[in-house]
Amino acid sequence: MQPTGKLDLESIIDEGPVTGLQISIFLLCGLVAMVDGFDTQAIAFVAPEIMAAWGAAPSAFGPVFGAGLLGGLLGALAFGAAGDRFGRKVTLSCAVLVFSVASLLTPFAHSTAALSILRFITGIGLGGALPSFISLASEYAPKRLRSTLVGAMFCGFPLGAVLGGAGSALLIPAFGWKSVFIAGGMLPLIILPAFILLVPESVRYLALQNDHAAIARILRRLDAESRWNGESDCRAAMPHSPVSSLFTQGRATATFLLWIAFFLSLLLTYFLINWIPVVARTNGLDIGKAVLAVAMLNLGAVAGCIMLGRLADRFGPTRVIGCAYLAGAMAISAIGLVGWSPGLLYLTSFVAGAFSIGAQMCTVALCAVFYETGLRATGIGWAMGIGRTGAIAGPVMGGVLLGDGVAPSILFAIAGATSVGAALAVLVLGRLIQRRKRNLQPHDGVHEDTLSHSVTRGPLKRASGSEAFPH
Structure with missing residues (x-):
């Protein structure tokens, strides 16, 4: 007492x-x-x-x-x-x-x-x-x-x-x-x-x-x-934070879903950074306008992250982030259709940055909330590490597709599809947590609409750094 x-x-x-x-x-x-x-x-x-x-x-x-x-x-x-x-x-x-x-x-x-x-x-x-x-x-x-x-x-x-x-x-x-x-x-x-x-x-x-x-x-x-x-x-301290702990006590599926989301979202981010200027130049825009389009992408990411973060705190992170990735997919697909117009290119790049890259940045916060204190840096590190393989793959994928003669409209439609894939990973993660919430008894001090992010098997325990994790 x-x-x-x-x-x-x-x-x-x-x-x-x-x-x-x-x-x-x-x-x-x-x-x-x-x-x-x-x-x-x-x-x-x-x-x-x-x-x-x-x-x-x-x-x-x-x-x-x-x-x-x-x-x-x-x-x-x-x-x-x-x-x-x-x-x-x-x-x-x-x-x-x-x-x-x-x-x-x-x-x-x-x-x-x-x-x-x-x-x-x-x-x-x-x-x-x-x-x-x-x-x-x-x-x-x-x-x-x-x-x-x-x-x-x-x-x-x-x-x-x-x-x-x-x-x-x-x-x-x-x-x-x-x-x-x-x-x-x-x-x-x-x-x-x-x-x-x-x-x-x-x-x-x-x-x-x-x-x-x-x-x-x-x-x-x-x-x-x-x-x-x-x-x-x-x-629930794990003094040596073994990587294997990311796959124990019911964390395995959620860990894989986070890795998929990070891989696809960082693939998408570096794809856009590298290939938006190329599309702009192909459509006859000068290098200054091409660079400005990437700047609009990054500025959109800043604005979107702040907006989505606030919405995530209010309505739950997985729902907001998943919907943002879906909205971003439409803007990304539009980039390949409007590269001839500087104004439309800036607008679609900003919107794509706000939703898809803004969602990627909020996924970082989602990952931080999911893992308990003793595993948090390890969990974030491995998610970001897996994501870096996507960062390497994104520019390579664009180069291969362009080399095969794929039109910009198709190229950016494929990029939009990766945003849809990230959305599905996050939304499935939310469903997983919601299902486990229904199967567990509420713990004193934990709101009925939240679930401990440790996603443990058995009775719901207050994990180290036990931030409640809304779906």
Whole structure:
């Protein structure tokens, strides 16, 4: 029986107001996401300049692009597991340091082989940062606002790509291509000290470690120590976060569905980023209009993510995300039909970004909510890693289809079909959770319209970081 007026740790975070400390955490994680987005697409901004400077053929840059994506895949897997074992803050700090140093070393490369190695290392850091900053933000977000806040934080990623494109357009003519990598390396090093000083370790992760002294210090900063009953209610710790745990206790089907959604949505995202400019140029538009169409795609993703996140918190994430993917499929299909008109191309790209890529960003928040604290970074890391294989496949698929003479209208209809596939995966996941909800008895403190995201077999238990997971 807890003392009157006292709350457990979960209730303090989930039911309390959003404090200045939490806002600082979301903002700094968002800044890390922004520099991650900048550095991820930096090579695309400067590749034409490097080709001209080195006299290299475009085909020589295939391994350079692939090395960065492969590094991102491996980084997400490795750093995701490390985040669950060693903590979000230290793992994220190390990942940021890796991609900062690798970016700063990139101007010293004088061959495509050296550039490929540096992009591989940069990719490890970039991919490795994702699971930790997503986990950290989600674990400080109140349950009622989690999709909104995590989605808004992750908007830093496409926003970083937009600012990176604009910044590169200014830096390259003035200072050369090397300045883009110097900026990409210096910005995170400027942010990192503020992050280390201001952002605490995840309070939910500390609960798994039974570090009550550290929890008390953080609750003091949240002005909530006096309301804590001294209990963390985080008993389902998995100290070594084995990947096999993603497939135990009824998680297997949901894990596979999340992987399918991430694979298809990232395939779609990188397909659009790479092939919208090609379609625009094929239809006679100049390079400026082609680049602006991609910027509209990213801006749409930012707007859509914020809108969809708010709707997801109100109506349930799987329903909102699934419907958004379906709406996005229609806009994507339309891109192949309107490439001759700049205005229509900008509009359809914005709408496609708002629904399909906005839904993909909200799927990140969905993944963070689904896995309990002891598995969250591992679950996100593996989902993002599987998604990176889709990111590699998307541009390749477009190239193969165009090489076979497929018309743009058919090409983008096929891309729209991948958005439909992602929608089906998310909607089936929602049905799975809804079915399990009907088969389980409600647990005290869990609303009848929600289900613990741990999706355990047997009686419904309050899992570590037991955020309720609406269908």
